Amino acid sequence: MILTGAQILIEELIRHGSTTVFGYPGGAVLDIYDELYKNSHRIKHIISSHEQGASHAADGYARISGRPGVVIATSGPGATNLVTGIANAYLDSVPMIAITGNVAVPLLGKDSFQEVDIVEITQPIVKHNFIVRDVNELEGIINEAYALAENGRKGPVLIDIPKSVQKAKCLYHGDFFPEWSPRRAAYNLDKAKEVIQASQRPYIYCGGGVLASGAEEEVLALSKRLSAPVGLSMMGLTSLPHSWHLNLGMCGMHGRYASTVAQSKADLVIAVGVRFSDRATGDTKEYSKRCSVIHIDIDEAELGKNIPRIIEVCGDAKEILTSLLKDLPEKSNPEWLQTINELKQKEKEAEDGDSAAFSPKNIITAVSRYCKEDTPVATDVGQHQMWVSQYFPFGSPRTLLTSGGLGTMGYGFGAAIGGCVASGRKKTLLFTGDGSFGMNLNELATAVSQKLPILIVVFNNGVLGMVRQWQGMFYSEHYSQTTLARATDFVAVAKAFGGDGKSIYSLEQLNSELESGVWGAGPFVLDCFIDKDEKVLPMIPPGGTVNDIILSREVR
Numbered sequence: 045m046i047l048t049g050a051q052i053l054i055e056e057l058i059r060h061g062s063t064t065v066f067g068y069p070g071g072a073v074l075d076i077y078d079e080l081y082k083n084s085h086r087i088k089h090i091i092s093s094h095e096q097g098a099s100h101a102a103d104g105y106a107r108i109s110g111r112p113g114v115v116i117a118t119s120g121p122g123a124t125n126l127v128t129g130i131a132n133a134y135l136d137s138v139p140m141i142a143i144t145g146n147v148a149v150p151l152l153g154k155d156s157f158q159e160v161d162i163v164e165i166t167q168p169i170v171k172h173n174f175i176v177r178d179v180n181e182l183e184g185i186i187n188e189a190y191a192l193a194e195n196g197r198k199g200p201v202l203i204d205i206p207k208s209v210q211k212a213k214c215l216y217h218g219d220f221f222p223e224w225s226p227r228r229a230a231y232n233l234d235k236a237k238e239v240i241q242a243s244q245r246p247y248i249y250c251g252g253g254v255l256a257s258g259a260e261e262e263v264l265a266l267s268k269r270l271s272a273p274v275g276l277s278m279m280g281l282t283s284l285p286h287s288w289h290l291n292l293g294m295c296g297m298h299g300r301y302a303s304t305v306a307q308s309k310a311d312l313v314i315a316v317g318v319r320f321s322d323r324a325t326g327d328t329k330e331y332s333k334r335c336s337v338i339h340i341d342i343d344e345a346e347l348g349k350n351i352p353r354i355i356e357v358c359g360d361a362k363e364i365l366t367s368l369l370k371d372l373p374e375k376s377n378p379e380w381l382q383t384i385n386e387l388k389q390k391e392k393e394a395e396d397g398d399s400a401a402f403s404p405k406n407i408i409t410a411v412s413r414y415c416k417e418d419t420p421v422a423t424d425v426g427q428h429q430m431w432v433s434q435y436f437p438f439g440s441p442r443t444l445l446t447s448g449g450l451g452t453m454g455y456g457f458g459a460a461i462g463g464c465v466a467s468g469r470k471k472t473l474l475f476t477g478d479g480s481f482g483m484n485l486n487e488l489a490t491a492v493s494q495k496l497p498i499l500i501v502v503f504n505n506g507v508l509g510m511v512r513q514w515q516g517m518f519y520s521e522h523y524s525q526t527t528l529a530r531a532t533d534f535v536a537v538a539k540a541f542g543g544d545g546k547s548i549y550s551l552e553q554l555n556s557e558l559e560s561g562v563w564g565a566g567p568f569v570l571d572c573f574i575d576k577d578e579k580v581l582p583m584i585p586p587g588g589t590v591n592d593i594i595l596s597r598e599v600r
C-alpha cells in the first residue's frame with residue numbers, strides 16, 4: 045500500500061494503540077492534522093491551550109494508562125514549547141512520543157520561517173530522538189520510538205518530521221515490530237538473599253520503578269514476608285495502599301516522621317526502582333554508614349551513582365522480587381516492629397491538631413472522603429504537593445500525577461486533563477497553589493471544552509509558599525519576590541472560561557460545598573484561602589540528616 049508520510053504516521057499511532065493524542069496545530073504539521081481530520085473516527089485529538097499543556101497532558105495520560113502518551117506540535121515555537129514537558133517526562137521516566145513538524149528537508153539549516161533544530165535542543169532530555177529525512181525511514185523510526193519509550197527505563201522519544209516527508213509517498217508495510225534485546229540475567233541475587241536473611245531491621249524503599257514494572261504485589265508480599273516497613277519516594281507513593289499498616293508513607297526531606305526515622309534506624313535498606321535523589325537522602329556520606337543497601341533498578345547507570353557501597357541488582361523489579369520471594373523464609377522481627385509502632389505514635393502526637401482548623405491536612409482529608417480508590421489525583425509543585433504526598437490516602441497504583449524530578453510548576457492542570465481522559469473521564473482531582481495555578485490556568489479552556497469533571501483545589505496563601513518557607517528558615521526572613529500581591533479572582537476566572545467555582549474560607553464551608561455536589565460534569569475551582577505561614581513539616585534541611593529534622597515551627 046502506497047501512503048504519504050502523514051498517513052503512515054496516523055496508521056502507526058493507531059496500530060500501536062495510541063487512539064488519543066494531544067497537541068496544537070500549525071503550518072508545519074498541516075498534513076498530519078489533515079489526516080487526523082480524515083481519521084477522527086479512529087483516533088481522537090485533544091487541542092490544548094498551549095503546547096506545554098499538551099505535553100503535560102500526554103505525560104498524565106501515560107502515567108494513568110501505562111502506555112506512551114502522544115503529543116504533536118508544529119515547528120519553531122510549537123516545538124520549543126514542548127521542551128519543559130519532555131524534560132519532565134524524562135526525569136520521571138514517563139513513556140512519551142513527541143512528534144514535531146519542521147520545514148521541508150531542502151530548507152533545513154537555512155533559517156527558514158519557524159525553523160528550529162529541535163533534535164539538538166532536546167538531545168539531553170530524551171531517551172532518543174530522530175529527524176526523518178526520507179519517508180522510507182519513517183515507519184521503522186516510529187516503531188523504534190515506541191520500543192525505546194516502553195522498554196527498559198521508560199522515557200520520552202521525539203520524532204521530527206519535515207513537511208516534505210509528510211507529503212512524500214512510499215510503500216507502507218504495517219506489520220513491523222522491532223525486536224527488543226532481552227535483559228541479561230540479574231547479578232548479585234544470592235548476595236542479596238544472604239544479606240536479607242541476616243538482617244534484623246529491614247526497610248523497603250520504593251520508587252517509581254515499582255509502578256513502571258507493575259511490581260506492587262511483589263513489594264507487598266516482600267513486606268509481609270520480612271515484617272518490613274515500607275517507605276516511599278514521591279514517585280513511588282501509590283506502590284502500596286495507604287491502608288497497609290507497614291506503609292509508612294513518603295520519606296526524605298519532607299517525608300513522614302516515622303518513615304524517615306525508620307530508614308535511618310534500619311540495618312538493611314532494600315531500594316526498589318529509586319534513584320536516591322538528594323531530596324530523599326540528605327547527606328549521602330551518612331546515608332549508608334550504618335546499614336547495608338540493596339539497590340534494585342533496571343537502569344544500570346543508577347547503581348552506585350549517588351549512594352556508594354551498595355549491593356547492585358540490575359533488572360526488572362517485578363522479575364527480581366519474584367525471584368527473591370521464592371527462597372526467602374518468613375521473618376517476624378518483633379523488636380523492630382515495636383520500634384516502628386513507637387515512631388508512628390510519636391508521629392501521630394506531633395501531627396495532632398485542631399480538627400476544625402482550616403489547615404492543609406484537614407482540607408486534603410475532607411476532599412479525600414469524596415474520592416474513590418482509583419480517582420486520579422494531580423498536583424502542581426510546591427507546598428501543596430508535599431502536603432498531598434504526606435496526607436492523601438492513596439489506595440490504588442498509578443493514581444498520582446506529580447512532577448518529581450524536574451519540579452515543574454504548571455504541570456498539574458495539563459496532567460489532570462490527560463489523566464482524566466486516560467481514566468475514561470472519571471472524576472479527577474487537582475491540588476494546586478495560587479503560584480502554580482497562575483502558570484497553567486489557561487488549560488481551563490481545554491477542560492471546559494472537553495467537559496472534564498476536574499475538581500481544582502487551590503491552596504491560596506498569596507505567596508510562593510515553599511520558597512517563602514526556605515527564605516524564612518534559611519535566609520533570615522528575607523522574603524524576596526515571594527509575596528505575590530495579586531488581585532486575581534480564580535473563581536471569576538473559572539467562570540470566564542465557562543467553568544465554575546467557589547471561594548472557601550473555612551472547613552465547614554468546604555464540607556458544605558463538597559456535600560452539595562460541586563464535583564460534577566465540568567471543571568470546578570475551590571479557591572481555599574489559607575495562612576501564608578503554613579509550613580511543610582517535618583523537614584530535613586538541605587544536606588542534613590535525620591538528626592537535623594524539624595518537627596514544628598519552634599522545635600528543631
